Amino acid sequence: MFDIQEIRSQFSILDREVNGKPLVYLDNAATSQKPNSVLEVCHAYYTELNANVHRGIHTLSQLATEEMELSRRKIQKFINAEHDFEVIFTKGTTEGLNLIAYILTQKLQKDDEIIISYLEHHSNIVPWQMLCERTGAKLRVIPIDENGVLQLDYLDQFLSEKTKVVSVNQVSNALGIVNPIEEIIAKTRKNSDAYIVIDGAQSAPHFNIDVQKMDCDFFVFSGHKMYAPMGTGVLYGKREILEALPPFHGGGEMIATCSFEGTTYAGLPFKYEAGTPNVGGNIALGAAVDFMQKVGHQNIQNHENALLEYAQRQLLELEGIKIYGEKAHRTGVVSFNLEGIGISSDVGMILDKMGIAVRTGHHCTQPIMNFFNIAGTVRASFAVYNTFEEIDALVEGVKKAQRMLS
Structure with a gap:
């Protein structure tokens, strides 16, 4: 059985707050959190x-x-x-x-x-x-x-x-x-x-x-x-x-x-x-x-793929969202920008105020950014302990960033 709450209970850092909000950690492609066993x-x-x-x-x-x-x-x-x-x-x-x-x-x-x-x-x-x-x-x-x-x-x-x-x-x-x-x-x-x-x-x-x-x-x-x-x-x-x-x-x-x-x-x-x-x-x-x-590779893949599919679907329901690599076979990452808002770090700072950790910038891949003629993206990346509720929080954060930065 895949029990997301039991998995999350193994990561003490997920209980903390950031800026008075529950931590939503979506920067796993940069580094993952560590379970208590490690x-x-x-x-x-x-x-x-x-x-x-x-x-x-x-x-x-x-x-x-x-x-x-x-x-x-x-x-x-x-x-x-x-x-x-x-x-x-x-x-x-x-x-x-x-x-x-x-x-x-x-x-x-x-x-x-x-x-x-x-x-x-x-x-x-x-x-x-x-x-x-x-x-x-x-x-x-x-x-x-x-x-x-x-x-x-x-x-x-x-x-x-x-x-x-x-x-x-x-x-x-x-x-x-x-x-x-x-x-x-x-x-x-x-x-x-x-x-x-x-x-x-x-x-x-x-x-x-x-x-x-x-x-x-x-x-x-x-x-x-x-x-x-x-x-x-x-x-x-x-x-x-x-x-x-x-x-x-x-x-x-x-x-x-x-x-x-x-x-x-x-x-x-x-x-x-x-x-x-x-x-x-x-x-x-x-x-x-x-x-x-112990969690199981297939369980990890299934959960993270479901998170990615849900995140992409929810974000694309918003107007003015550009997801890079949207039509490609992907795993674990949704990389996007808000149309008309040129600085991804501005979005990242607003999300941080809501306790949501994402990565912004060129992600040490400047040739990719040059290809798409952009300075950077907002990148949300997932791990086995992330939840659909956290994706909902991300989407609400993006809506707030759109209102504030438009």
Whole structure:
């Protein structure tokens, strides 16, 4: 049984008020709230286990190590990786993408090509631009149509023996559009030997992820968008690829032997986990996986899709509402503007006065905003604890913003 009130009871922050109004938190694409079970794991680590991992024979160090490695195995199952050592702990999606772009430097040369899409977050644009600057490679961008849908005919045209990397998101953070990842991967495999990188920051909180079935080379996501603490994330990479590529950072933990004459590197996953990790956060990421699996992926998807459908229907009943990507297959996000009101932040501030938290601006996707010739949008994004009553509050808030700003 899916019991929304029981789920909400696990998130203490939802009981608070903002500006004298009950909090309506609709900024989940930026970061989700954390259930008590995750917060309790964080607290327990620092009050009962606090020790560095993999480096001590004393009891606390061994217990902390066991808990963090248990979390790694939970994440392995969560994304269906073949091996637990293919799961690399990171600070989040941005670090994961930068890591991949850096370690692929030696694999690219002048006039090689990297393919991304118009729907990417800046974190899946800038690292590839930097890689192009280092190597002389060229960036090619799959365009979108007026609905925000990728024009995959261009991918067919772009793919060639020069293509070394294809990196796209599974879900757009700005518009919520679900990209046809299976088709993109199939086209890429058929026409090139490129590395395939999938940004799963906005899909891991909503979908059942299977990296083996997907057949991507890399998959990255952030913990803080899926009920885990900030500063946590995962890079998945295929074993044979990670073993063949160089490390990202140098320092403790990632060495096998170190001398002034030279250093040899540790095996996976430690080769890519230099320095002291976010032990408490990594353990809590496993607790977030437990929470999601207890609720059930299908329950999460069904509820969030119903919220999206209801929100879009209710908003479109108002005059002067423009929803971006309205006709595209989407999940978890409704991104809109009020016609004749040019500054989305004005709408956001009025909603905040009513206790409603949304995101406004360009959402770190300025190319998308440029395509639609706008400065930004109002973005409401949903999680498993949101309710239809909260959507009603959002709609009433939008009506108030229309009256005040018209």
